[in-house]
Amino acid sequence: MGKYIIAHPRKAVFMTTKELAEACDVSEATVVRFVAGIGYDGYSDFQQVLRDFVDTEMTLLDRLDLADFKAPGAVRFRRTVSEEIDNLQALYNSLDIDAMSAVVEVLDRKVPLHVIGSRLSYTMAYYLGWSMTKVRGDIRIMSGSDRATIDWLTIAPADSVSVIVAMSRYPNELIRLGKLTKRLGHTLVVITDNKNCPVLQFADHHLVAVSKHIPYLGSPTSMSCLINYLVHELASRQGDSLKEHQAKLEQSYWENDVLFNMKC
Structure with a gap:
């Protein structure tokens, strides 16, 4: 069974215990024992690890093969929503409140804070950084694709x-x-969205917004939900300084006619 999974991970990741048992010509009980024997609490835990592995290896062409573009649009819409609901449920069940609290403690430090993303993740990094500027100061949003980011990090204070x-x-x-x-x-x-993320090896703190499905291009729902929580929790810790910070922003918006205003 192990040889089959290694040889066909992209097939095995979508198989039920019954389908994997039939493919390997063994009983379902053997599949369950195999999964337990290699250290997993259940078949769903094993599938999640396999899904994370497969996701990091798949090219755009591989993902195109998974996308059912021949199905009616309404079917694709319902499937997309259903998958994102699955992802949110996985986020709800998997995240450690203590780990999230520890991250908020770090974000609340009165030191320069750099938020960095690249390509797809830059969208989420910008959302996180921009949202936090409404809560605290001294934030710089940077793109990993911009080589000047190396300069900014190098000359930043050690803390x-x-x-x-x-x-x-x-x-x-x-x-x-x-x-x-x-x-x-x-x-x-x-x-990040995957426990196999190669950046994790350098992290002092980390949060993983797990995904239950392999996306065609990206799946931002769980990540944006996690970001919303972090920003809201950070705001709750600011006390009276939050109103002062936001009043300063609102004054600047008004003076410079930044945002639409029905009264104008």
Whole structure:
């Protein structure tokens, strides 16, 4: 059975215990015993690990093969929503409140904070960084694709905090920045979608917004939900300084006619 899974991981990841048993010509009980024998609490835990492994290896063409573009649009819509609900449920069941609290403690430090993403994850990094600017100051949002990010990290104070948001498939530039951050001695928080994320090896703190499905291009729902929680929790810890910070922002918006206002 192990040989079959190693040879056909992209098939095995979608198989039920019955289907895997039939493919390997064994009983379902043998599948259950095999999974328990290699250290997993259940078949779903084994499938999640296999899913994470397969996701990091799949190319765009591989993902295209999984996408059912021939199905009616309504079917694809319902499937997309259903998969995101599964992802949110997995996030709800898997995240450690203590680990999330520890990350918020780091984000609340009165030191420079850099939020970094690249390619797909830059969208989530920008969302996190932009949202936190409404709660606290001294935040810089940076792209891993911009080589000047190396300069900014290098000249930042030694007690700085860096947050790297990394989503499958993982750009090598984020791995290099994680390594650089570790060498500089900054505190590094990694927020990712997969326990196999290669940036995790450099993290002081990390959170994983697990995904139950292999996306065609990306699945931002769980990640954005986690970011919302972090920002809300960070805001709850600011006390009276939060109102002062936001009043300053609102004054600037009004003076510079930044946002639409019905009264104007």
